[in-house]
Amino acid sequence: MYRDFESNLSLLLVDTLPWLTCRKAWKGREQLVQAFIQFYQADGHLSASSLAYSRWKAQQEAGASLEDIARLEILTGIGILSNTVPSCFWLLFDILSRPELLSAIQDEIHQNALSIDSTGTHTLDLADIRGKCPTLLSSFQETLRTRSNSGQVRVIYQDTLLNDRWLLKAGSTLLIPAPSINKNNSTWGSDAGDFDSQRFTKIAHQTHKKSKASGFLSFGLSPHICAGRHFATGEILALVALLLVRYDIRPIQGSWTEPKTNAKAVAASLPPAAEKFMVTAVERPEYKGLEWRTTVTPGKGTYGLIIGLDIYLQLSSVGEEMRRG
Numbered sequence: 001m002y003r004d005f006e007s008n009l010s011l012l013l014v015d016t017l018p019w020l021t022c023r024k025a026w027k028g029r030e031q032l033v034q035a036f037i038q039f040y041q042a043d044g045h046l047s048a049s050s051l052a053y054s055r056w057k058a059q060q061e062a063g064a065s066l067e068d069i070a071r072l073e074i075l076t077g078i079g080i081l082s083n084t085v086p087s088c089f090w091l092l093f094d095i096l097s098r099p100e101l102l103s104a105i106q107d108e109i110h111q112n113a114l115s116i117d118s119t120g121t122h123t124l125d126l127a128d129i130r131g132k133c134p135t136l137l138s139s140f141q142e143t144l145r146t147r148s149n150s151g152q153v154r155v156i157y158q159d160t161l162l163n164d165r166w167l168l169k170a171g172s173t174l175l176i177p178a179p180s181i182n183k184n185n186s187t188w189g190s191d192a193g194d195f196d197s198q199r200f201t202k203i204a205h206q207t208h209k210k211s212k213a214s215g216f217l218s219f220g221l222s223p224h225i226c227a228g229r230h231f232a233t234g235e236i237l238a239l240v241a242l243l244l245v246r247y248d249i250r251p252i253q254g255s256w257t258e259p260k261t262n263a264k265a266v267a268a269s270l271p272p273a274a275e276k277f278m279v280t281a282v283e284r285p286e287y288k289g290l291e292w293r294t295t296v297t298p299g300k301g302t303y304g305l306i307i308g309l310d311i312y313l314q315l316s317s318v319g320e321e322m323r324r325g
């Protein structure tokens, strides 16, 4: 039901007799509302995560009805899942479809983030994924850079002239398109359109990190940069690392041919696949019967991500893109 709702959001946004004009999405949403209402009626929130409980408490204390709380939780689900799931899918796709990169990342994880104790238990340390697996982290950012379809929306409060050339009129709405900024040759070089798994590891050593930050919109731009970016990076890299080291994953159709994407899932900044992409995942024989654990050694908790910093730099780049047509 979540997929029916999320994959057809654009029709729901029109909001004209939704039960007739976009029945599938509307029905999916209503089923989710009922599921959340039942969850609260069964006191599920009392034993859920502190995030779920705090959200319920804040809304309840502010006087929201149970149905309204349920409806708002669905929006939270959109925020948490709609970007994370396709980002995870495309990162796996980008790595698995490049055998040399796959092997380099498997080695990196084995050498830097995996420990094996005397009983044979394998432990993956998420802090080491963060600090000692630069190719995996760089590949993740490259997947976001090359595949993000997001468009940041801003309202212009006062007339603003960009580069002495482009006048943004007060009261208008500006849509800043990630795909053109993220692949701008003047920021990223002539290979801006290509997937370079080392691109962000090279940047980490460069002094002009800030200029690159103004060319990366996948997590938005200041002052509304994605608040969940470190959390999302952590959960995606942990899952991807575990899948890559433990399983041999191959496409059932024989080749890594990109599936079509679903343009109607408008909340997703990386468009999800429109169809199922079937694979086989076979546990590596050397790991059969072994126990796996994950741990996080306490550390600074944030990733060295490049994020969109300066809205004026971004807007100037938009102007240049428009000029080039």
Ligand code: HEM
Binding pocket: 079, 080, 081, 083, 084, 087, 144, 150, 152, 153, 217, 218, 219, 220, 221, 222, 223, 224, 225, 226, 227, 228, 229, 231, 232, 233, 269, 270
């Ligand atoms: C890979 C996964 C994710 C991607 C690519 C992503 C991307 C984005 C983008 C493009 C924006 C818009 C920023 C702007 O308008 O400038 C945004 C905003 C936001 N994201 Fe994420 N997001 C992801 C995961 C998450 C998760 C898991 C959470 C919550 C746990 C989250 C919470 C937020 C919040 C709260 C905002 C609004 C920030 C504000 O308006 O100040 N995101 N995200």
